[in-house]
Amino acid sequence: MGKECLPTVAMVLVQLGFAGMNVLSKLALDTGMSPYVLIAYRNLIAGVFLAPGAYYFEWRSGMVITKKVLTQIFFSSIFGATLNQVLYFVGLKSTTPTVACALSNTLPALTFVMAAVLKMETVRLGTPSGQAKVLGTVVCVGGSMIMPFYKGPLLKVWASPMHWRYAEHATDATTLPSGNAAIVGDVLIILSCVAWAVWFILQSKMSERFSAPYTSTTIMSLMAGVQCAGISVVMDRSVSAWKLGFDIRLYAALYVV
Incomplete structure (x- = not known):
């Protein structure tokens, strides 16, 4: 049972690593790097x-x-x-790092579409597997598009006990990129x-x-x-x-x- 879970655990750790990369990179870029x-x-x-x-x-x-x-x-x-x-x-x-992570989820859908166009992926719409691939592509792209374009109310969470001096002057909710800059x-x-x-x-x-x-x-x-x-x-x-x-x-x- 333990060995069967290793691939899943590894994939979760990879995603955590990507999240950390986004946060650290954003902090470095915000310092002018x-x-x-x-x-x-x-x-x-x-x-x-x-x-x-x-x-x-x-x-x-x-x-x-x-x-x-x-x-x-x-x-x-x-x-x-x-x-x-x-x-x-x-x-x-x-x-923001959160939006960047969300939009990165379009990668599987884009790869699937390109592979299908180049005849590297078989798509049979009349079969359950083919319908699942198409549905998964639509859901993947649709879900990724919600976060950058949906502007809902600000969620206030509890204050974190952790304070890192590099993040003290990081962009807050009032100075987040907006307008044309965010769209670009x-x-x-x-x-x-x-x-x-x-x-x-x-x-x-x-x-x-x-x-x-x-x-x-x-x-x-x-x-x-x-x-x-x-x-x-x-x-x-x-x-x-x-x-x-x-x-x-x-x-x-x-x-x-």
Whole structure:
């Protein structure tokens, strides 16, 4: 019974990890940290961290990195890391962590639609399984859209006994992003999910030829780190934007890895 629960527990822990990433990233962005710098650090640190594991587990696998595989990894880095993360974190800067998490739930629906269009997913509307897939897609998208567009009364909860100095000056309910800024942020989050869905499609194709996930992820992370660093140089030309201390910026850069 315990082993059967492990996948469910693991998925719950992953969602908790994503929630923490949203909160810490939002706090770092609210202090003025550039989202492009945050993404560049994220991918470069991830690539360095994964490289030893890729060498240890897969260097004897016999997998050959051909030009075609390298091209697939390059496009995977563009859609799955650079484009996805740039859109997400720039959008997160203009919206709230809660809304960002809610809109991320459109990812399964977007992936399903793309896979169905590309004939990678079979949809038989006359069967219960096909109807369940379509219904699940509608519910997934509909539920995700409620939170950013529904404006209900403010719920007041009890005061938390926990106080973190980095969150003392965080955005409160009276200064939350609103109007065009909030809409732009929500749209960017959705577009990041579109890029993420494209990455899933690319990964499924690449894994047929190159089944070395640690190696491909390491190369993809390093490529994305270089790409994001280039974007940061264009968007944030100040050298001070790259400075890290023992503060929320460093914690966020390490956590989001």
